[in-house]
Amino acid sequence: MEQDRFPLDGDRLYDQAACGLVLADGDGKILRCNTTFCGWVGFPAAELVGKRRIQDLFTMGGKVFHQTHLLPLLQMQGSVAEVQIDIRHADGTALPTLINIFRRKHGAGIIDELAVLIATDRRSYERELVAARRNAEASLQALTDTQEALQAANAELASADRKKDEFLATLAHELRNPLAPMQNVLEILKLKAIDDPQLIWAREVFERQMQQMSHLVDDLMDVSRITQGRVELRREKVDIGLVMLRAIEASKALILASGHALQFTPPAHSLHVDADPTRLTQILTNLLNNAAKYTPDGGTIWFDAAQEGGQVAVRVRDTGIGIAARHLGEVFTMFSQLTPALERAQGGLGIGLALVKGLVALHGGTIDASSNGVGQGSEFVLRLPLIAPDRAAGADADTDPGDTDAPAPAVGARRVLVVDDNKDGADMLCMALTMLDFKVAQYYDGASALAAGPAFLPDVVILDIGLPGMDGYTVARAIRAQPWGRSALLIAATGWGQQRDKDAALAAGFDVHLVKPLDFKDLAGVIRAGRAAPGAA
Numbered sequence: 087m088e089q090d091r092f093p094l095d096g097d098r099l100y101d102q103a104a105c106g107l108v109l110a111d112g113d114g115k116i117l118r119c120n121t122t123f124c125g126w127v128g129f130p131a132a133e134l135v136g137k138r139r140i141q142d143l144f145t146m147g148g149k150v151f152h153q154t155h156l157l158p159l160l161q162m163q164g165s166v167a168e169v170q171i172d173i174r175h176a177d178g179t180a181l182p183t184l185i186n187i188f189r190r191k192h193g194a195g196i197i198d199e200l201a202v203l204i205a206t207d208r209r210s211y212e213r214e215l216v217a218a219r220r221n222a223e224a225s226l227q228a229l230t231d232t233q234e235a236l237q238a239a240n241a242e243l244a245s246a247d248r249k250k251d252e253f254l255a256t257l258a259h260e261l262r263n264p265l266a267p268m269q270n271v272l273e274i275l276k277l278k279a280i281d282d283p284q285l286i287w288a289r290e291v292f293e294r295q296m297q298q299m300s301h302l303v304d305d306l307m308d309v310s311r312i313t314q315g316r317v318e319l320r321r322e323k324v325d326i327g328l329v330m331l332r333a334i335e336a337s338k339a340l341i342l343a344s345g346h347a348l349q350f351t352p353p354a355h356s357l358h359v360d361a362d363p364t365r366l367t368q369i370l371t372n373l374l375n376n377a378a379k380y381t382p383d384g385g386t387i388w389f390d391a392a393q394e395g396g397q398v399a400v401r402v403r404d405t406g407i408g409i410a411a412r413h414l415g416e417v418f419t420m421f422s423q424l425t426p427a428l429e430r431a432q433g434g435l436g437i438g439l440a441l442v443k444g445l446v447a448l449h450g451g452t453i454d455a456s457s458n459g460v461g462q463g464s465e466f467v468l469r470l471p472l473i474a475p476d477r478a479a480g481a482d483a484d485t486d487p488g489d490t491d492a493p494a495p496a497v498g499a500r501r502v503l504v505v506d507d508n509k510d511g512a513d514m515l516c517m518a519l520t521m522l523d524f525k526v527a528q529y530y531d532g533a534s535a536l537a538a539g540p541a542f543l544p545d546v547v548i549l550d551i552g553l554p555g556m557d558g559y560t561v562a563r564a565i566r567a568q569p570w571g572r573s574a575l576l577i578a579a580t581g582w583g584q585q586r587d588k589d590a591a592l593a594a595g596f597d598v599h600l601v602k603p604l605d606f607k608d609l610a611g612v613i614r615a616g617r618a619a620p621g622a623a
């Protein structure tokens with residue numbers, strides 16, 4: 087008989103089984119383990135049996151999962167199956183495993199029977215399957231979008247606009263990812279002392295093109311938010327004259343490069359409006375940039391404001407290419423670039439004035455365009471309701487909203503943990519932070535970062551949201567659950583910038599939500615300022 091040819095030895099079968107076998111008591115203390123398990127984890131049985139608990143072998147992420155998920159499940163149902171946990175090998179490396187646990191009563195106590203399998207190949211297969219599924223979903227989504235676009239050709243205009251807006255939001259998000267490492271490279275180049283004129287010229291070209299690309303992406307995101315009703319204004323009492331000065335500063339380089347003369351006439355006295363100062367500056371900057379781009383070199387731009395009844399009227403007039411009467415109604419339409427305006431578009435998408443109109447409407451104002459015809463220049467008039475005098479007087483007791491400069495914070499945080507699966511972006515960011523004398527550690531997945539936390543003890547964690555395995559929200563919650571992570575400054579770095587994304591980040595324990603590509607000066611300022619985590623002591 088076959089069993090006579092291959093006699094079974096129970097102890098040998100247990101000891102050399104194809105999987106790791108472990109017996110543990112209710113507290114996790116190892117009572118027995120086979121040779122297979124010892125070989126995988128790199129510890130002899132003498133160092134495990136009676137001396138260590140099974141959870142002591144888990145990585146930091148595994149310990150968190152054991153405490154928050156595995157134990158409660160085991161207590162409720164008496165068994166868990168196919169739990170993926172990383173075990174720390176004796177040499178410090180993480181070993182991906184798959185664990186089945188069955189709990190039995192043993193006298194007055196309980197015994198946990200564990201079967202442990204190495205999951206390296208399984209994890210690779212799963213990632214390949216996930217990638218294949220995502221590709222299939224992306225292909226299916228692309229096909230669906232194409233079919234919907236064909237059907238929408240004969241649908242109502244509102245439906246077509248909605249689909250277009252959804253596409254713009256996704257496009258802008260996807261464009262942010264490659265911009266992030268490029269922005270970090272630029273910051274590193276700016277920190278380097280370069281004497282070669284050609285390299286200096288190349289760096290300046292790089293910076294100008296990066297700024298242009300970032301502005302285009304920001305415009306796409308803003309238009310999408312406005313048309314979908316997702317823009318939230320942060321209103322306050324704003325001095326229109328101060329906002330006009332900020333817009334001039336933002337547009338100065340473009341105006342000077344074209345040799346234009348700017349005639350600025352501020353209001354005769356302070357005029358206050360209830361507005362979002364950042365968005366109002368964006369509106370006026372866009373109007374000035376538009377005038378500069380569509381005016382032949384050496385032209386004149388007039389920029390003035392005055393009170394008209396209960397409103398303030400801000401005018402931007404130029405000696406530019408003008409607008410034909412039949413086209414005046416189209417200038418605020420998205421993607422509208424009229425001939426001969428296309429010849430002077432300078433890389434725009436034709437969404438600037440559509441963005442202006444949307445932001446003005448949110449403020450309860452109006453924007454009008456006029457022109458005497460082609461070659462006769464143009465005028466844009468922005469009108470916003472003024473704050474009532476008694477309200478303005480009461481608000482004057484507060485700090486002037488135009489004074490937004492905060493004192494430079496003292497340097498605080500010095501240890502920064504960067505977690506991002508975009509290797510190029512993470513490497514460049516770490517290099518830039520290192521050049522500013524921060525001590526930096528970087529990892530490309532959440533589990534590795536969690537495992538490194540207790541030893542590195544970061545003051546700041548810059549964490550991507552779209553990570554393999556555990557996403558950034560899960561990693562953030564795990565960090566906040568650790569003693570070393572309760573007071574760390576947690577910064578979310580992501581390509582998603584909608585309000586719901588910011589809310590999700592705050593709910594997960596992040597202190598700051600930044601959208602890629604990161605503005606390195608803003609990032610460095612946030613790191614240096616630092617602030618305690620919510621609920622931290």
